[in-house]
Amino acid sequence: MIAQQLQPEFWHGWDEQPIIQAQNGDARDLLDNVVQRLDKSNVKVSEAYGIIHNKYTETIWNAEKQQNSIRQKEDHVHFLLKFDKGNTINNLAMTIGVEPQYLEKAKSGRYGYDNLLAYLVHAKDKDKFQYNPKDVTTAVGEDYLSVYNRRRETWLRGRATKEAQNSMQSVDYLIAQVLQGKLTKSQIMSDEDLYMVYGLNSSKINGAFTVIGERKSITAQRDIEASKFKKKIIFISGTAGVGKTKFGKLLVRQIQKAVQKEHNCYWECCVTASTNPFDEYSGQEILFLDNVRGETLGFLDWLKLLDPHNISPISARYHNKFGVAKVIIITSPVPPYQFFNHPKFNSMEDLGQFYRRIDFWISFSNNKLLVCNPIRDFWHHNSKYHYLHNSSYRFSKNGLYKKTNAIQRILKLINNNMKWKKKKEQITTAGKLK
Numbered sequence: 001m002i003a004q005q006l007q008p009e010f011w012h013g014w015d016e017q018p019i020i021q022a023q024n025g026d027a028r029d030l031l032d033n034v035v036q037r038l039d040k041s042n043v044k045v046s047e048a049y050g051i052i053h054n055k056y057t058e059t060i061w062n063a064e065k066q067q068n069s070i071r072q073k074e075d076h077v078h079f080l081l082k083f084d085k086g087n088t089i090n091n092l093a094m095t096i097g098v099e100p101q102y103l104e105k106a107k108s109g110r111y112g113y114d115n116l117l118a119y120l121v122h123a124k125d126k127d128k129f130q131y132n133p134k135d136v137t138t139a140v141g142e143d144y145l146s147v148y149n150r151r152r153e154t155w156l157r158g159r160a161t162k163e164a165q166n167s168m169q170s171v172d173y174l175i176a177q178v179l180q181g182k183l184t185k186s187q188i189m190s191d192e193d194l195y196m197v198y199g200l201n202s203s204k205i206n207g208a209f210t211v212i213g214e215r216k217s218i219t220a221q222r223d224i225e226a227s228k229f230k231k232k233i234i235f236i237s238g239t240a241g242v243g244k245t246k247f248g249k250l251l252v253r254q255i256q257k258a259v260q261k262e263h264n265c266y267w268e269c270c271v272t273a274s275t276n277p278f279d280e281y282s283g284q285e286i287l288f289l290d291n292v293r294g295e296t297l298g299f300l301d302w303l304k305l306l307d308p309h310n311i312s313p314i315s316a317r318y319h320n321k322f323g324v325a326k327v328i329i330i331t332s333p334v335p336p337y338q339f340f341n342h343p344k345f346n347s348m349e350d351l352g353q354f355y356r357r358i359d360f361w362i363s364f365s366n367n368k369l370l371v372c373n374p375i376r377d378f379w380h381h382n383s384k385y386h387y388l389h390n391s392s393y394r395f396s397k398n399g400l401y402k403k404t405n406a407i408q409r410i411l412k413l414i415n416n417n418m419k420w421k422k423k424k425e426q427i428t429t430a431g432k433l434k
Contacts, residue, residue, distance in 0.1 A: 001078060001079065001080045001081070001103070001104045001106070001116050001119075002034070002077070002078070002079040002080075002081070002096065002098060002102060002103055003076060003077070003078050003102055003104065004076055004077060004079075004098055004102045005074045005075070005076045006019055006022050006023045006052075006074075006075050006076060006077065007019075007074075010098065010099075010102075011097055011098065012097040012098065013097045014033075014097055017029075018030040018033050022052060022077060023075065025052060027050045027051070027052050027077050027137055028050070028137045028139070030050070030077065031048060031049075031050035031077075031079055031137055031139045032139055034048070034079055034081070034096055035048050035081075035139050035140060037095055037096055037097070038081070038083075038092075038095055038096070041095045043083060043085075043087060043092070043095065044083060044084040044085065045081055045082070045083060045139075045140050046082050046083060046084050046140065046141060047080070047081070047082035047140055047141030047142070048079070048080070048081050048082075048138070048139035048140040048141065049079070049080045049117070049120060049136055049137065049138055049139070049141070049144050050077055050078065050079045050080070050136070050137045050139065051077070051078055051120050051121070051131060051135055051136045051137065052075060052076075052077055052135070053075070053076055053077070053078060053129075053131070054075040055129035055131070056072070056073035056076075056129070057070050057071065057072055057073060058070070058071060058073050078119070078120055080116050080117065080120060082113065082141070089103050089105060104116075111158075114151065114154075115158075117144075117147060117151065118151070118155045118158065120136050120144070121133050121135070121136065121148065123148075123152070123155040123156070123158075123159065124155055124158045124159045125159070126159055127193075133145050133148035133149075136148075170197045171197055171200075171201040171204060171205070174188075174194065174197055174198070174201075174205060175204060175205060175208045178205065178208040178209060178212060179208055179211065179212055181212060184266075184268050185209060186268075188205070209282050210282060212282075212283065213281075213282035213283030214283070215283075216283030216285075216324055217283055217311070217324045220283075220311055220324035220326075221311045221324070224309065224310065224311055228418075229326060229417060229418045230308040230309060230417045231306070231307070231308045231325065231326060231327070231328060232308070232326065232327045232328070232359050232410075232413060232414050232417055233306050233308070233328050233330070233357055233358045233359050233360075234251070234327070234328070234329045234330070234358075234359065234360050234362065234410060235330045235332070235336055235339075235358045235360070235361045235362070236248055236329065236330065236331045236332070236361075236362045236364055237331070237332050237333065237334060237335045237336070237339075237361070237362070237363055237364065238333070238363065238364030239333060240333055242364050243364065243367070244291075244331040244332075244333075244364050245290055245291065245331055247362075247364060247369075247403065248288055248290060248329050248331050249288075250403070250407070251329060251407055251410065252269050252286055252288060252329065254407050254411065255267065255286060255327060255410075255411065255414065256269065256286070258411050258414075258415075262415075267284075267285035267286050267326070267327075268284040268285055268286065269284055269285075269286040269287075269288055270282070270284040270286070270287055270288065270325075271288045271290055272287070272288065272289050272290065272292070277289055277292060277296060277297075283324055284325060285325060285326045285327065286325060286326070286327045286328075286329070287325035287327070287328045287329070288329045288331075289328065289329065289330045289331070290331050291331055291332065291333070292330060292331070292332065293332070293339075294332075294334075294338075294339040294340055294341075294342040295342050299349065302340070302354060303353060303354070303357075305328070306328065306354065306357035306358070307357065308357060311324050326414075326418070327414060335361070335363065336351075336354065336355060336358060336361055336395070337351065337355075337391070340354045340355075350391060350392050351391040351393075352374075352377065352391040352392030352393035352394075353392075355374045355391060355393040355394065355395065356374045356376075356392075356393045357374075358374055359373070359413060360372070360373065360409070360410060360413070361373075361374075361395050362406060367403075368400050368401075368402075369400065369401045369402070369403060369406045370397060370399075370400055371397075371398040371399060371400075371401050371406055371409065372395035372396060372397055372398055373395065373396055373398055374393045374394070374395055374396075375393065375394060375395070375396045376392065376393055377391060377392055377393055377394045
């Protein structure tokens with residue numbers, strides 16, 4: 001195969017006319033002249049195909065802008081020639097009038113020449129521009145369009161094999177990115193190339209996610225023991241259709257955005273199913289328990305999960321997974337006093353154990369948010385009838401807020417409890433509804 005740019009200085013002893021025609025998009029005359037030169041030297045050409053490649057780009061470093069830039073590469077032709085008899089690269093180059101380094105011999109084996117046929121249109125190279133087979137000029141031999149249609153399925157299978165081979169080369173890099181915390185599963189699944197690597201190596205890559213989840217657990221345990229952070233629990237309740245889930249997802253995005261902007265790190269979020277919520281959890285910083293029921297976890301498991309000062313393994317049902325999330329958001333159609341007051345729990349248990357673990361209870365109704373905070377119920381504590389009143393904590397009504405202002409209060413709380421540097425700007429109660 002000949003690969004050569006379309007400037008006259010690269011074609012020794014040539015008239016410029018066929019080169020100019022190729023520059024204008026028609027390489028047929030140039031290819032015919034190559035065949036004629038070889039015929040005159042008694043080099044019999046049995047097949048000759050040519051195409052202009054003019055869709056190549058390359059990445060270069062722009063020193064002025066201090067960033068990578070994409071530029072168009074020089075247009076060039078690929079001429080594929082097949083001979084009745086073998087010959088040397090140097091002899092062929094001298095006859096054609098190009099330098100020997102611009103000629104490539106087909107690799108040995110049954111698919112060597114076939115691979116070059118496929119390369120004319122990049123049939124086996126998904127990551128390169130896919131040229132139309134009609135753009136290939138046939139000077140000698142079977143028409144290329146006929147060859148393409150006859151070999152297309154084989155070439156597509158070859159592409160799949162090539163992608164699999166490339167994925168094996170990429171998987172180690174991808175695993176390293178996962179272990180360094182630079183790549184999330186959602187990023188992999190939304191990227192076509194990464195998804196292909198993942199699909200062919202899912203066991204290895206999932207193993208990496210398991211490992212990094214374990215590391216996050218150990219790191220979080222150490223940090224929480226060193227009082228570097230406290231878990232924040234947000235409970236959102238409201239009847240069906242009022243927008244609990246939508247508000248919860250908005251809150252997640254705002255938390256992620258704030259953390260990324262202010263602290264240059266990314267917090268992953270795990271959105272769970274209403275049943276078996278920890279099946280997909282692997283150490284994400286935000287745990288979104290959407291529309292979950294109180295009976296989903298046992299009494300002790302809820303206490304462990306919501307404990308702001310400790311990280312303990314959830315029951316064996318979840319393979320001893322740790323609830324290491326820094327922020328836990330719960331949405332439910334019922335308020336906390338119904339959510340935790342389940343028949344499966346001991347009716348004599350103090351439900352205040354749950355209430356005091358919740359930083360904000362947001363009651364969602366009619367696009368207004370009633371924000372409540374847990375406070376100690378001293379009547380319960382001092383009363384000789386406390387066993388009739390099974391909660392040592394209750395919720396005080398902080399006030400009605402717009403969504404944006406409720407989110408700002410939550411972001412401020414998270415920022416303070418992560419032990420991050422406090423902002424100069426103070427969150428006011430602006431937007432509070434009277």
